[in-house]
Amino acid sequence: MSKEKPDNQLQPTGEAIIEIKEMHKWFGEFHVLQDINLTVQKKERIVICGPSGSGKSTLIRCINRLEEHQRGRIIVDGIELTNDIKNVEKIRAEVGMVFQHFNLFPHLTILDNLTLGPIWVRKTPKKEAEEDAMAYLEKVHIAEQAKKYPGQLSGGQQQRVAIARSLCMKPNVMLFDEPTSALDPEMIKEVLDVMIELAREGMTMLVVTHEMGFAKSVAHRVLFMDYGRIVEQNTPTEFFDNPQHDRTKLFLSQILH
């Protein structure tokens, strides 16, 4: 992967799109997220890493309220996440999410998977939604599979469809929850390539992943989490070459060999 610097217009704009302030979350008695403070700027790309159970997936799942936080504030695109289900639905439509296990709808064709959101949430006319969907399928290089069902595709293809499904909602932010962890090794690259393309277009991205190559070449900022806290955050270069905390050093030595 090249070391080219992204264009200036692809740099973070300084304008906050996600603000998390003093946020805490518990699963029962277990304090899974502790005092999280994080501001994400428009067009910023953040990679979140850390050992399993450190709370990184839970953190991004709080951003579209698949998990509820119990203290602190989360503001996405100017809307605060509260119990108001209308607000939550509004935010979910603006925030795309890609899951570890793809979670495509197995009873619908690929094309119907993509148009479901636009037609029912955005009220886009069917024909327009389908044209849009085909364009996104082209983009993830899978247009020829539009009439098939998810069960007929490989894992890598399914994950690319899942990315296209999120993009069809024209989101402002994309959340990726370990998008390549469930894939066979030879399929990881095709999914990462799609994500890199997306980065080049200036999408705001939060990616939970263990793909350190991806972090180095794409991220503006790398977050390291452990025991429900953000332990360290820095630019990729600083993060990998000059980690500050012992815990980070240990983690890096374990995954980078």
Add this chain to the structure above:
Amino acid sequence: MAGTDIKPIKEVIKPPATSVGALGWMRANLFNNWFNSVLTLFTLYTLSKIVPAFIRWAFIDSQWLSTGEACKGADGACWSIIPANIRFIIFGFFPYESQWRPLVAMVLLIGLLFYSRNRDHWKKSLTYAWGAGLIIMGLLMKGGILGLAAVESTQWGGLPLTLLLSVFGLAAAYPLGVVLALGRASRMKAIKVLCIVYIEMIRGVPLITLLFMSSIVFPLFLPEGVTVNVILRAQVAIIMFTAAYIAEVVRGGLQGMAKGQYEAAESLGLNYYQTMRLVILPQALRIVIPPTVSQLISALKDTSLVVIIALYDLLKTTQSVLSNPTWMAFSSEAYIFVALIYFGCCYFMSSYSRRLEKELDRGF
């Protein structure tokens, strides 16, 4: 695979003769060990005793169109009981000269059911066809306009009554059951408790009790002079009963759904109603087709219990024929005939469900 070139094998190697063909099948399935061999021989011996005797009784020595008296001396089956009484068995006390009306209504109903089998026909026009069909069926049964003589619903009976109770019972119980299942899975406490209480109460009571209550207890609560049609009351009891069972079957399907499906739907911004209708139910209901159809089949057969509130369904009209001294001796023939009708209806449902399962199979 550096350098190693795996060539496909050219010659076709056939499996050994003893493992294919009829002989191979018999060896593998009927005589594969001494116990199975003994079982096979025993079964063959038993069949050889029963089948020829039954065929002689049912087809060779049997009477088909004779009078009841002629039957008495014969050795074989007296199928004559069916043609001689067919109109009472099928139509019950419906006025004799108007019996073409329920016949047309039934043909219309069965025609619509068969047409609806094909999912390609599921368009808006089909809804209109059903709407029009139901109105026509109702008019045919009730009469009172267009020169048709009015027929009180107390005179309805036989097969039309059975079909009415089962088709509409099932058609109404299914969606009600789905709603109850969703209610039971709901996060809203009040709705959840209400649904649990309803389901558990209905399931804890035999259908006969519900039918008795609908016909005896329920009218006590009505103001004087107000009556609710007895067929309608039975129909409601059947719907309430079946819905509770369907609800539990559907709940099983809902529990089988992966959490990721809810999350994917929600993360697109779909609301609860859309998530259920577009994502969860289409999958959950498909998974539970086999147990659902079992419930519907047993509900269809349970409609015969309405005899206890003095409704003359197909089984009761048949029994009434048997109280005639001329035909009293031929209950086997009459019951076999009724059994075949019930079997036909149930087999239609189970074969359709298998077809639907195959059509909806998306490899998940």
